[in-house]
Amino acid sequence: MASRLLTPAEAEAAIRQHATQLPAVRLPLTELSGAVLRESIISTRDQPPFDRVTMDGIAFSFSAWEAGRSSFRIAGTQAAGVAPLTLRESSDCIEVMTGAMLPIGCDCVVPVENIEVQDGVAQLRDDAPAPVREFNVHGRGIDSRRGDLLLPSGCRLGPAEVAVVASNGQTHALVAQAPNIVVISTGDELVEPGRPLEDWQISRSNVYGVLASLRRHGYSALSHDHVPDDLPTLRERLGSHLENNDVLILSGGVSMGRFDYVPQVLQELGVRMMFHKVAQRPGKPLWFGVGRDGQTVYALPGNPVSTLVCLTRYVLPGLQASQGATPLEVETITLAQSYEVKPSLAVFLPVTLTRTVAGLCAMPQPTRGSGDFTSLIGTVGFVELPPGPRVVQEDASLPFYRW
Ligand SMILES: Nc1nc2c(c(=O)[nH]1)N[C@H]1C(S)=C(S)[C@@H](COP(=O)(O)OP(=O)(O)OC[C@H]3O[C@@H](n4cnc5c(N)ncnc54)[C@H](O)[C@@H]3O)O[C@H]1N2
Ligand code: MOO
Ligand SMILES: [Mg+2]
Numbered sequence: 126m127a128s129r130l131l132t133p134a135e136a137e138a139a140i141r142q143h144a145t146q147l148p149a150v151r152l153p154l155t156e157l158s159g160a161v162l163r164e165s166i167i168s169t170r171d172q173p174p175f176d177r178v179t180m181d182g183i184a185f186s187f188s189a190w191e192a193g194r195s196s197f198r199i200a201g202t203q204a205a206g207v208a209p210l211t212l213r214e215s216s217d218c219i220e221v222m223t224g225a226m227l228p229i230g231c232d233c234v235v236p237v238e239n240i241e242v243q244d245g246v247a248q249l250r251d252d253a254p255a256p257v258r259e260f261n262v263h264g265r266g267i268d269s270r271r272g273d274l275l276l277p278s279g280c281r282l283g284p285a286e287v288a289v290v291a292s293n294g295q296t297h298a299l300v301a302q303a304p305n306i307v308v309i310s311t312g313d314e315l316v317e318p319g320r321p322l323e324d325w326q327i328s329r330s331n332v333y334g335v336l337a338s339l340r341r342h343g344y345s346a347l348s349h350d351h352v353p354d355d356l357p358t359l360r361e362r363l364g365s366h367l368e369n370n371d372v373l374i375l376s377g378g379v380s381m382g383r384f385d386y387v388p389q390v391l392q393e394l395g396v397r398m399m400f401h402k403v404a405q406r407p408g409k410p411l412w413f414g415v416g417r418d419g420q421t422v423y424a425l426p427g428n429p430v431s432t433l434v435c436l437t438r439y440v441l442p443g444l445q446a447s448q449g450a451t452p453l454e455v456e457t458i459t460l461a462q463s464y465e466v467k468p469s470l471a472v473f474l475p476v477t478l479t480r481t482v483a484g485l486c487a488m489p490q491p492t493r494g495s496g497d498f499t500s501l502i503g504t505v506g507f508v509e510l511p512p513g514p515r516v517v518q519e520d521a522s523l524p525f526y527r528w
Contacts, residue, residue: 129404130402130403130404130409131400131402131403131404132403132404132471133403133404133405133438133471133509136400136403136411136413136439137438137439137442139399139400139413140399140413140439140442140443140446141442141443141446141452143399143413143415143421144421144443144444144446144447145371145415145419145420145421145447146301146447146449147301147302147303147304147371147447147448147449148301148302149163149164149299149300149301149302149449150299150300150301150302151297151298151299151300152297152298152300153296153297154287154290154291154295154296154297154298157282157287157290157298157300158282158283158284158287158343159281159282159283159342159343160281160282160298160300160301160303160448161279161280161281161282161300161301161445161448161449161450162276162277162278162279162280162281162282162286162298162299162300163278163279163299163300163301163449164278164298164299165274165276165277165278166274166275166276166289166290166293166295166298167272167273167274167275168269168270168271168272168273168274168275168293169271169293169294170271170293170294171265171266171269171270171271172266172268172269172270172292173263173264173265173266173267173268174265175209175226175227175265176226176227176262176263176264176265177224177225177226177227177262177263177265178203178205178221178222178223178224178225178226178227178234178261178262178263179223179234179261179262179263180223180234180235180236180237180261181221181222181223181236181237182220182221182234182235182236182237182238182239182240182261183197183199183218183219183220183221183234183235183237183240183247184203184212184218184219184221184227184228184231184233184234185197185212185215185217185218185219185231185233185235186212186215186230186231186232186233187232187233187256187257187258187260188215189215189216190233190249190256194215194216195248195249196246196247196248196249197216197217197218197246197247198214198216198217198218198245198246198247199217199218199219199220199242199245199246199247200212200213200214200217200218200219201219201220201228202219202220202221202222203219203220203221203222203225203226203228204222204225205222205223205224205225206224206225207225207226208226209225209226209227209228209229210228210229211228211229211230212228212229212230212231213230218231218247219231221234227262232258232259232262233256233257233258233259233260233261233262234260234261234262235249235253235256235260235261236261238253239253239254240253275289275293276289276290277451278449279449279450279451280450280451281445281450282298282300300448301447301448301449301450303344303345303346304344304346304370304371304372304444304447304448305346305348305369305370305371305372306339306344306346306347306348306370306371306372306373306374306444307347307348307349307350307366307369307370307372307373307374308332308335308336308339308347308348308349308350308374308375308376309332309349309350309351309352309362309363309366309373309374309375309376310329310331310332310349310350310351310352310375310376310377310427311351311352311353311354311359311375311376311377311378311386311387311427312353312354312377312378312427313353313354313355313384314326314327315327315328315329315351315377316328316329317329317351318330318333329351330429330498331376331377331425331427331429331432331433332349332351332376334429334432334433334498335374335376335425335432335433335436336349338433338436338437338441338528341528342441342444344444348370350362350366354378354384354385354386356386356390359378359386359387359390360390360393360394363390363391363394364394367394367396367416367417367418367420367422370420371419371420371421371447372420372421372422372423372444372447373416373420373421373422373423374423374425374436374440375387375422375423375424375425376424376425376426376427376432377425377426377427378424378427379401379410379411379412379424379425379426379427380410380426380427381410387412387424388401388412388424391412391414391422391424392414394416395416395417396414396415396416396417396420396422397414397415397416398412398413398414399413399414399415400412400413401413404469404470404471404512405470405471405472405473406468406470406471406472406473406495407426407428407430407431407434407473407494407495408425408426408431408434408435408438408473408495409426409431409470410426410431411423411424411425411426411431411435411439412424413439413443421443421447423435423436423439423440423443425440426495428494428495428496429495429496429498430475430492430494430495430496430497430498430500430501431495433498433501433528434473434507437506437507437526437527437528438473438509438526455524455525455526456524456525456526456527457522457523457524457525458476458485458486458487458508458522458523458525459483459484459486459487459519459520459521459522459523460486460487460489460508460517460518460519460520460521460523461479461481461486461487461488461489461519462488462489462519463516463517463518463519464489464491464510464516464517465513465514465515465516465517466510466511466512466513466514466515466516466517467513467514468512468513468514469512469513469514470512470513471509471510471511471512472509472510472512472513473507473508473509473510473526474489474490474491474507474508474509474510475489475490475491475492475500475501475504475506475507476488476489476490476504476505476506476507476508476525477490477503477504477505478505483520487508487523487525490503490504504528505527505528506525506526506527506528507525507526508523508524508525508526509523509524509526510523
């Protein structure tokens, strides 16, 4: 009996559930970009750790100004990176630099633009804004306190997060190990780009598109291979790739053709199938499984649009799940014009971005089928349309996946 196909959401959930967790490793600050944190980062200090001067100028006691004083003798210079001076007289001020610790006894900073200095005395300009207490001071601990959770486990480390780890005084952080990924094309019609082609052959393009996406998303432990549609060769080569990699991404050989051997060979090699086929166009024959030693295996349909769509919709989230990343909110976008969905399958529709009165919207760029990858040129990704038949109206808000 034919069972109901999974929806894209169900397929994604199955991948997230079964994608094997990669081990954690301690990496230095310079290698953290794009990694997924596998420990919580707890603040070791208040942030800022001291009352930090935010303008180059003079610091003085606000109560002296409040009592009517507008000129101050400059009693010293407080640079950044040195212990604080102490203001001895309320009629004095201390010249201060941005990033310096606020001198003891001062609670107010006026920038140099708002003073005039003559004979060692700083006079506040008449046209300057009136100072207030804590003026131009970034107070100790107002951003975060010692003991606060700065970054939770599962957080992706972008530039701001890496800077936060460094500011916490850490040289390393515990993150998910980068997966070793092999991208494998299958098919007797495929020839390495640059080699001579017979009329019935085509260049092996999918692998290079997949590698470009993986690099764009921060994966660098990558290799690739090509295997012909031959059972013994497939068994031998896929067996060896399973031994040497955490993740296998295959393209082609997963549909109904006589030479579509990939699902059969993977199962012979002990890769447990989690699902085969998803109610979607393109990419219906998508196959996903988990190897004996936890290798995650994504066998993508070979048609080039299907390969890139399935990579983006399923493999990228699966890789993030393997790293232990907290799932991201899916972006949504409004369609710039209505679109008719004919099949009773979810449809992934490539789009460009266009500005309309409603803001930035997605302009449909339908392909002439899943073999037509030249129509993808210039697209930014695709939207996911619900199964038809139906007309999706132009103001519909839709899940949006970027390449
Ligand atoms: N009788 C049926 N036939 C097909 C069905 C079906 O349900 N019943 N599904 C169709 C769908 S949908 C897709 S998608 C494809 C999937 O095919 P495979 O995953 O088996 O891939 P291949 O047969 O090996 O190749 C399909 C197509 O893609 C080209 N290709 C493959 N690899 C590459 C590559 N690395 N670079 C460039 N192009 C590649 C290949 O030459 C074929 O033209 O099956 C449909 N058939
Ligand atoms: O669904 Mo297939 O991916 O159209 O060619
Ligand atoms: Mg096929």
